[in-house]
Amino acid sequence: MNTDETSALERHLRRKEAAKYVTDTYNVPCSPKTLAKLACISSEGPPFRLAGRFPLYPVSGLDAWAQRKIGPLVRSTSEVRRVA
Template sequence: MAIDQDSGGAARLMRRKEAAKYVTDTYGFPCSPNTLAKLACVSSNGPPFRIAGRIPLYPQNGLDAWARSKIGPLVRSTSEHTRRVA
Protein backbone atom coordinates (compact mmCIF):
# COMPACT_ATOMS: atom_id res chain seq x y z
CA MET A 1 0.00 0.00 0.00
CA ALA A 2 1.23 3.48 -0.81
CA ILE A 3 0.29 6.93 0.37
CA ASP A 4 -1.74 8.99 -2.08
CA GLN A 5 -1.12 12.59 -1.04
CA ASP A 6 -3.76 14.01 -3.40
CA SER A 7 -6.57 12.30 -1.52
CA GLY A 8 -5.01 12.78 1.90
CA GLY A 9 -5.05 9.07 2.74
CA ALA A 10 -3.80 5.66 1.83
CA ALA A 11 -4.65 4.36 -1.64
CA ARG A 12 -3.71 0.97 -3.02
CA LEU A 13 -1.63 1.33 -6.20
CA MET A 14 -1.89 -1.37 -8.88
CA ARG A 15 0.10 -2.10 -11.99
CA ARG A 16 -1.80 -2.17 -15.27
CA LYS A 17 -2.50 -5.92 -15.41
CA GLU A 18 -3.79 -6.01 -11.83
CA ALA A 19 -5.82 -2.81 -12.39
CA ALA A 20 -7.57 -4.31 -15.43
CA LYS A 21 -8.38 -7.50 -13.52
CA TYR A 22 -9.67 -5.45 -10.58
CA VAL A 23 -12.08 -3.48 -12.81
CA THR A 24 -13.30 -6.65 -14.56
CA ASP A 25 -13.78 -8.60 -11.32
CA THR A 26 -15.32 -5.73 -9.33
CA TYR A 27 -17.57 -4.07 -11.90
CA GLY A 28 -18.34 -6.92 -14.28
CA PHE A 29 -17.37 -5.32 -17.58
CA PRO A 30 -14.28 -6.34 -19.53
CA CYS A 31 -11.18 -4.24 -19.12
CA SER A 32 -7.80 -5.27 -20.49
CA PRO A 33 -4.30 -3.98 -19.78
CA ASN A 34 -4.10 -3.01 -23.49
CA THR A 35 -7.21 -0.86 -23.13
CA LEU A 36 -5.73 0.95 -20.14
CA ALA A 37 -2.47 1.45 -22.05
CA LYS A 38 -4.28 2.92 -25.06
CA LEU A 39 -6.40 5.22 -22.86
CA ALA A 40 -3.23 6.42 -21.14
CA CYS A 41 -1.67 7.35 -24.49
CA VAL A 42 -4.49 8.80 -26.56
CA SER A 43 -7.35 9.77 -24.27
CA SER A 44 -8.16 11.79 -21.22
CA ASN A 45 -11.17 9.53 -20.55
CA GLY A 46 -9.19 6.78 -18.86
CA PRO A 47 -8.59 6.25 -15.16
CA PRO A 48 -5.98 8.43 -13.43
CA PHE A 49 -2.55 6.94 -12.79
CA ARG A 50 0.88 7.80 -11.46
CA ILE A 51 4.23 7.03 -13.07
CA ALA A 52 7.01 5.32 -11.12
CA GLY A 53 9.94 5.32 -13.51
CA ARG A 54 8.36 3.66 -16.55
CA ILE A 55 5.63 1.87 -14.61
CA PRO A 56 2.08 3.25 -14.50
CA LEU A 57 0.40 2.75 -11.13
CA TYR A 58 -3.36 3.08 -10.77
CA PRO A 59 -4.86 4.05 -7.39
CA GLN A 60 -7.84 1.89 -6.47
CA ASN A 61 -10.05 4.89 -5.70
CA GLY A 62 -9.35 6.33 -9.19
CA LEU A 63 -10.25 3.01 -10.82
CA ASP A 64 -13.47 2.86 -8.80
CA ALA A 65 -14.52 6.37 -9.84
CA TRP A 66 -13.65 5.73 -13.50
CA ALA A 67 -15.49 2.39 -13.63
CA ARG A 68 -18.60 3.84 -11.96
CA SER A 69 -18.63 6.66 -14.53
CA LYS A 70 -18.77 4.05 -17.33
CA ILE A 71 -21.87 2.32 -15.93
CA GLY A 72 -25.23 3.79 -16.90
CA PRO A 73 -28.26 4.28 -14.67
CA LEU A 74 -30.51 1.42 -13.58
CA VAL A 75 -33.33 0.90 -16.11
CA ARG A 76 -36.21 -1.56 -16.51
CA SER A 77 -36.09 -1.93 -20.32
CA THR A 78 -33.92 -1.11 -23.31
CA SER A 79 -36.47 1.45 -24.48
CA GLU A 80 -36.15 3.26 -21.15
CA HIS A 81 -32.38 3.31 -21.62
CA THR A 82 -32.80 4.82 -25.11
CA ARG A 83 -35.05 7.59 -23.75
CA ARG A 84 -32.56 8.45 -20.99
CA VAL A 85 -29.63 8.63 -23.41
CA ALA A 86 -31.46 10.83 -25.94
Protein backbone atom coordinates (compact mmCIF):
# COMPACT_ATOMS: atom_id res chain seq x y z
CA MET A 1 0.00 0.00 0.00
CA ASN A 2 1.46 3.39 -0.94
CA THR A 3 1.25 6.61 1.06
CA ASP A 4 -1.75 7.98 -0.86
CA GLU A 5 -3.73 4.79 -0.23
CA THR A 6 -2.79 4.80 3.45
CA SER A 7 -3.78 8.44 3.92
CA ALA A 8 -7.05 7.82 2.06
CA LEU A 9 -7.91 5.13 4.63
CA GLU A 10 -7.15 7.45 7.55
CA ARG A 11 -10.05 8.94 9.49
CA HIS A 12 -11.23 12.25 7.97
CA LEU A 13 -13.50 14.87 9.50
CA ARG A 14 -15.86 17.38 7.91
CA ARG A 15 -15.13 21.06 8.60
CA LYS A 16 -17.48 21.42 11.59
CA GLU A 17 -16.18 18.20 13.17
CA ALA A 18 -12.57 19.23 12.48
CA ALA A 19 -13.01 22.57 14.25
CA LYS A 20 -14.59 20.85 17.25
CA TYR A 21 -11.80 18.24 17.31
CA VAL A 22 -9.05 20.91 17.39
CA THR A 23 -10.86 22.91 20.08
CA ASP A 24 -11.66 19.89 22.26
CA THR A 25 -8.32 18.09 21.86
CA TYR A 26 -5.86 21.00 22.02
CA ASN A 27 -7.92 23.78 23.61
CA VAL A 28 -7.00 25.92 20.60
CA PRO A 29 -9.93 28.11 19.52
CA CYS A 30 -11.01 27.04 16.05
CA SER A 31 -14.24 27.56 14.14
CA PRO A 32 -15.52 26.10 10.89
CA LYS A 33 -15.42 29.63 9.42
CA THR A 34 -11.73 29.93 10.28
CA LEU A 35 -10.96 26.65 8.53
CA ALA A 36 -12.99 27.77 5.50
CA LYS A 37 -11.13 31.07 5.30
CA LEU A 38 -7.73 29.39 5.67
CA ALA A 39 -8.65 26.94 2.92
CA CYS A 40 -9.53 29.79 0.54
CA ILE A 41 -6.90 32.45 1.13
CA SER A 42 -3.97 30.90 2.95
CA SER A 43 -1.63 27.95 2.98
CA GLU A 44 -1.37 28.25 6.78
CA GLY A 45 -4.34 25.99 7.49
CA PRO A 46 -4.46 22.24 7.98
CA PRO A 47 -4.32 19.98 4.91
CA PHE A 48 -7.57 18.66 3.49
CA ARG A 49 -8.99 16.63 0.62
CA LEU A 50 -12.11 17.33 -1.36
CA ALA A 51 -14.83 14.72 -1.64
CA GLY A 52 -16.87 16.40 -4.33
CA ARG A 53 -17.36 19.86 -2.86
CA PHE A 54 -16.88 18.80 0.76
CA PRO A 55 -13.51 19.33 2.47
CA LEU A 56 -12.31 16.40 4.55
CA TYR A 57 -9.53 16.96 7.08
CA PRO A 58 -7.30 14.00 8.06
CA VAL A 59 -6.92 13.75 11.82
CA SER A 60 -3.12 13.52 11.54
CA GLY A 61 -3.07 16.82 9.60
CA LEU A 62 -5.24 18.51 12.22
CA ASP A 63 -2.94 17.23 14.98
CA ALA A 64 0.19 18.53 13.25
CA TRP A 65 -1.42 21.91 12.47
CA ALA A 66 -2.69 22.44 16.03
CA GLN A 67 0.68 21.49 17.51
CA ARG A 68 2.43 24.04 15.26
CA LYS A 69 0.02 26.74 16.47
CA ILE A 70 0.92 26.06 20.11
CA GLY A 71 4.11 27.86 21.08
CA PRO A 72 7.01 26.38 23.04
CA LEU A 73 6.83 25.99 26.80
CA VAL A 74 8.27 29.03 28.64
CA ARG A 75 8.58 30.08 32.28
CA SER A 76 8.03 33.83 31.87
CA THR A 77 6.78 36.29 29.28
CA SER A 78 10.31 37.61 28.78
CA GLU A 79 11.27 34.18 27.41
CA VAL A 80 8.61 34.47 24.71
CA ARG A 81 10.54 37.29 23.04
CA ARG A 82 13.77 35.28 23.10
CA VAL A 83 12.13 32.18 21.61
CA ALA A 84 10.29 34.02 18.81
